[in-house]
Amino acid sequence: MARTAPNTNIIGSDSLQAVFLRRATSELERIAATASPKVLDALSAPTDAGSLARHLSQSDVIGSAVIELDPLVPALARNVEHRKILIERAGGTLSAENAGRLLGISRQAVDKRRRAGSLLAVRQGSDWHYPACQFDETDMVAGIADVVRAYTSAGSWMALDFLLAPDSVLGGRTPLEALRAGEADSVLRILRSEAVDGFA
Structure with missing residues (x-):
């Protein structure tokens, strides 16, 4: 050739x-x-x-x-390939600027929340991107910050994987679906049972 x-x-x-x-x-x-x-x-x-x-x-x-x-x-x-699939299942990602606009805060405030572990961000190249699935129309889905903090050591990609993986304990739903349904306690119980970071 x-x-x-x-x-x-x-x-x-x-x-x-x-x-x-x-x-x-x-x-x-x-x-x-x-x-x-x-x-x-x-x-x-x-x-x-x-x-x-x-x-x-x-x-x-x-x-x-x-x-x-x-x-x-x-x-x-x-x-x-797995990370690409996760991003697709998460509905894509938002830049810090767009996440800030959705939340009504500055880009700097978005970065501060990311560093504090209250916003889920994944690194793609040299930038941080915010999976769209963690937001509703005007705010964050309640309970996301607990998941992010639970996966501090394992990393944000593992946190995203956890959020989007169907779980038999949740009747085949994903933890994200359970959080959206207001069932944060069920998700926290799973984190404790798996002895994830601070939830042991």
Whole structure:
């Protein structure tokens, strides 16, 4: 397969971006050349990032040589895909400015609440983003701050995963659905039973 050199007119040929682009292009060309059309089609996703994450999460697609050199590649890719799914299930995210507008507070106040553990924020790239599911029309869903604080050590992605995962104790509903129904006590009981951080 002929290789297409990355366009370095915009990105300097010695820059980190150009090096990354060359390495990523080389690996993608190798995957495209060796994976069957059936596998490539089965792993397609609605977005470029989703397709890439799905392909990199399959050890048979990326190859045993890569796994030997970098055994965490499939797990990292699955984590990227899982986070993407969580954000979709959360209804997307809001910027600090938009979260502030919804709550009627400043961006600085939003940041202060995030640092205090009373707002759920996940880091995407270099910025904090606020999952939309924690808000109703004008305020936060009651009980979210308790969940965020319970997952201080585990991290905000784990808190979001907890909120959006159906639980048999809640009759198959998610903790978020229970919070929206005014059942914060039921959610707190689950946190205590799982001995999460301060709820042991």
